[in-house]
Amino acid sequence: MSANEKSKSVLYMSMSLDGFIAGPDDDADHGLGVDGECLHDWLGPWTGKSAGFDPPGASAKVFEESMATGAVVVGRRTFDLAGRWGGDHHGVPIFIPTTGTPPPPESDWVNYVTDGVESAMRQAKDAAGESNVMVHGASLAQSLLRAGVLDELEIHLVPVLLGEGRRLFEHLGADHTDLELTRVLEAPGVVHLHYRVTS
Amino acid sequence: MSANEKSKSVLYMSMSLDGFIAGPDDDADHGLGVDGECLHDWLGPWTGKSAGFDPPGASAKVFEESMATGAVVVGRRTFDLAGRWGGDHHGVPIFIPTTGTPPPPESDWVNYVTDGVESAMRQAKDAAGESNVMVHGASLAQSLLRAGVLDELEIHLVPVLLGEGRRLFEHLGADHTDLELTRVLEAPGVVHLHYRVTS
Numbered sequence: 001m002s003a004n005e006k007s008k009s010v011l012y013m014s015m016s017l018d019g020f021i022a023g024p025d026d027d028a029d030h031g032l033g034v035d036g037e038c039l040h041d042w043l044g045p046w047t048g049k050s051a052g053f054d055p056p057g058a059s060a061k062v063f064e065e066s067m068a069t070g071a072v073v074v075g076r077r078t079f080d081l082a083g084r085w086g087g088d089h090h091g092v093p094i095f096i097p098t099t100g101t102p103p104p105p106e107s108d109w110v111n112y113v114t115d116g117v118e119s120a121m122r123q124a125k126d127a128a129g130e131s132n133v134m135v136h137g138a139s140l141a142q143s144l145l146r147a148g149v150l151d152e153l154e155i156h157l158v159p160v161l162l163g164e165g166r167r168l169f170e171h172l173g174a175d176h177t178d179l180e181l182t183r184v185l186e187a188p189g190v191v192h193l194h195y196r197v198t199s
Numbered sequence: 200m201s202a203n204e205k206s207k208s209v210l211y212m213s214m215s216l217d218g219f220i221a222g223p224d225d226d227a228d229h230g231l232g233v234d235g236e237c238l239h240d241w242l243g244p245w246t247g248k249s250a251g252f253d254p255p256g257a258s259a260k261v262f263e264e265s266m267a268t269g270a271v272v273v274g275r276r277t278f279d280l281a282g283r284w285g286g287d288h289h290g291v292p293i294f295i296p297t298t299g300t301p302p303p304p305e306s307d308w309v310n311y312v313t314d315g316v317e318s319a320m321r322q323a324k325d326a327a328g329e330s331n332v333m334v335h336g337a338s339l340a341q342s343l344l345r346a347g348v349l350d351e352l353e354i355h356l357v358p359v360l361l362g363e364g365r366r367l368f369e370h371l372g373a374d375h376t377d378l379e380l381t382r383v384l385e386a387p388g389v390v391h392l393h394y395r396v397t398s
Contacts, residue, residue: 018368
């Protein structure tokens with residue numbers, strides 16, 4: 001394996017208390033689904049500056065940590081829904097596990113990986129060096145958990161019940177995953193829960 | 200309605216990070232389902248004393264609050280799975296919304312309510328006086344939310360992904376429920392999140 005041990009893979013996801021990361025019918029025009037935009041309210045308004053957001057209180061620290069990651073692994077569906085970020089997510093390499101023939105990369109940052117999520121994570125950690133790897137996407141997170149290559153979770157738990165939509169944890173199967181809660185940060189409209197995967 | 204305004208209805212539930220309040224195949228012998236017992240680890244061992252548990256750290260405060268409620272409203276299925284608590288839950292009146300002909304009450308504390316969840320909650324608040332009402336049961340909680348008669352939620356969020364089982368929030372439909380996070384208490388093996396329902 002020779003994985004980079006200094007780099008941790010961290011899932012960053014906003015989730016409603018009832019477990020949804022998007023409302024119903026999420027698509028390219030509505031990445032957070034119908035009425036799902038409230039999941040990102042804690043970020044504050046789009047600033048137009050380099051990092052894009054300037055969230056209040058303790059959310060600033062969490063957001064800065066996510067922007068300090070040295071690589072991104074993102075699910076193909078999430079990547080496509082997000083317009084492939086125009087080929088750039090905070091100026092670091094992006095790895096997209098992909099089945100079938102990948103499209104042409106949008107930029108030099110973009111790396112489609114066709115030999116599985118473990119390979120994608122290994123490549124991302126090598127690229128990140130001593131920084132962590134940002135994980136994005138619900139389906140990908142589940143694949144990484146099943147493969148045992150997700151190290152940590154930063155859940156931005158939003159005080160709303162969406163009722164319907166896309167769940168973060170849906171198809172994990174009956175095997176428990178034990179976690180350790182390592183940090184709790186309260187901020188306006190959110191509580192940030194940081195977990196380490198321990199099994 | 201003439202509801203008792205001094206009493207608040209509070210859902211007390213242990214939930215895994217992936218939203219389950221029991222593992223699969225919960226029944227009378229396994230109220231927490233297959234491998235779901237970890238959801239109650241934060242309570243510590245059964246003491247055999249009056250309150251039953253003596254949980255560590257901040258969990259003690261949360262547990263004492265739950266035991267200070269002046270009435271219980273519980274879903275029929277949960278009540279039956281729990282052996283109807285032998286007719287007694289911390290010495291307060293118990294109200295069980297029921298369809299069809301109710302069985303004979305197990306004790307003077309037990310009140311089967313056949314005219315709906317709003318009526319059950321109204322009766323429970325009247326019985327509780329200035330104390331709060333404990334709500335127990337996932338299906339009941341959803342019914343109370345839909346009826347607009349659940350005031351607060353105390354979620355004991357347990358650091359585990361169960362993967363399968365019974366969800367706390369499953370059939371709420373597309374209407375959002377806005378919440379306000381009013382308290383966060385960390386304790387061994389759990390973080391207690393207290394929410395007020397605001398819509």
